[in-house]
Amino acid sequence: MATKMKIKKAKDGGYQALVLAKHPMETGNRKDKKTGKKIPKHFIQTMTFHLNGTPVAQANLSQGVSKNPLIGVSLSGANSGDKVSVNWIDNTGGTGSVEATVKSRQPWKD
Amino acid sequence: MKRRILLKGTAASASLVAAAAAGLLIPFRLLAGDWPQTAFESDDAGDAIKDYFGDAAVVDSDQVVIKAPLQAENGAVVPIKVTTTLANVESMAIIVEKNPMPFVASLDVLSGASGAIFSTRVKMGQTSPVTCLVKAGGKLHRASQVVKVTVGGCGG
Numbered sequence: 482m483a484t485k486m487k488i489k490k491a492k493d494g495g496y497q498a499l500v501l502a503k504h505p506m507e508t509g510n511r512k513d514k515k516t517g518k519k520i521p522k523h524f525i526q527t528m529t530f531h532l533n534g535t536p537v538a539q540a541n542l543s544q545g546v547s548k549n550p551l552i553g554v555s556l557s558g559a560n561s562g563d564k565v566s567v568n569w570i571d572n573t574g575g576t577g578s579v580e581a582t583v584k585s586r587q588p589w590k591d
Numbered sequence: 592m593k594r595r596i597l598l599k600g601t602a603a604s605a606s607l608v609a610a611a612a613a614g615l616l617i618p619f620r621l622l623a624g625d626w627p628q629t630a631f632e633s634d635d636a637g638d639a640i641k642d643y644f645g646d647a648a649v650v651d652s653d654q655v656v657i658k659a660p661l662q663a664e665n666g667a668v669v670p671i672k673v674t675t676t677l678a679n680v681e682s683m684a685i686i687v688e689k690n691p692m693p694f695v696a697s698l699d700v701l702s703g704a705s706g707a708i709f710s711t712r713v714k715m716g717q718t719s720p721v722t723c724l725v726k727a728g729g730k731l732h733r734a735s736q737v738v739k740v741t742v743g744g745c746g747g
Binding site for chain 1: 626627631667668669670672687690692694695696697698699700701702705706707708709710711712713714
């Protein structure tokens with residue numbers, strides 16, 4: 482299950498991390514068409530965001546979050562060159578992670 | 592070109608190994624806080640809010656802005672974005688009032704983050720108010736918006 486991240490500039494001048502995790506996020510209510518049995522709950526529970534190794538935010542998700550969750554979190558105090566890493570864990574113990582570096586355009590040099 | 596890709600791959604995997612060694616890849620769930628199970632499993636929005644945020648006064652605030660469609664084309668994927676200009680944000684939550692389990696997502700803001708933006712895509716069972724609560728300065732700041740859900744068809 483792949484997890485991707487994009488770091489964008491946010492309107493307030495800071496940065497925003499957008500994480501897209503491939504995950505079914507099953508509610509536990511859907512029925513398997515072949516067996517007629519309910520497909521068990523399977524969803525990401527926590528997704529933790531780290532800036533240069535320090536956890537800065539933790540998103541708590543539930544089965545009410547859509548499949549392949551796209552989670553956006555602002556990173557205040559992030560500077561170009563900082564390392565952002567995100568890892569998540571789901572209710573069955575499955576995990577995923579992704580890392581990226583904050584980049585900004587180089588200003589024109591005189 | 593191939594040499595570059597090889598070097599990039601080596602560097603990436605090396606940093607991954609270093610990160611793993613440093614313990615960065617271990618889920619930080621215990622450090623940041625456990626998954627708030629009671630809130631998420633509650634079928635009552637009010638109880639879930641009390642469980643997650645504790646007893647804090649709720650005030651309607653225009654410093655919490657919800658960006659959500661007025662009408663969702665697909666109830667399985669409704670994009671919700673919460674932005675706030677409040678200072679000292681501790682946590683925020685997204686509640687879909689008419690869902691069987693209304694407490695859908697939350698964010699714990701740890702020191703060093705602003706909590707200014709939180710966005711996700713949620714499932715909505717039916718037309719419902721979507722409420723966002725932001726805990727800052729000991730109070731719960733609330734904003735709410737009704738999102739219409741049309742099941743199938745092109746709206747209207």
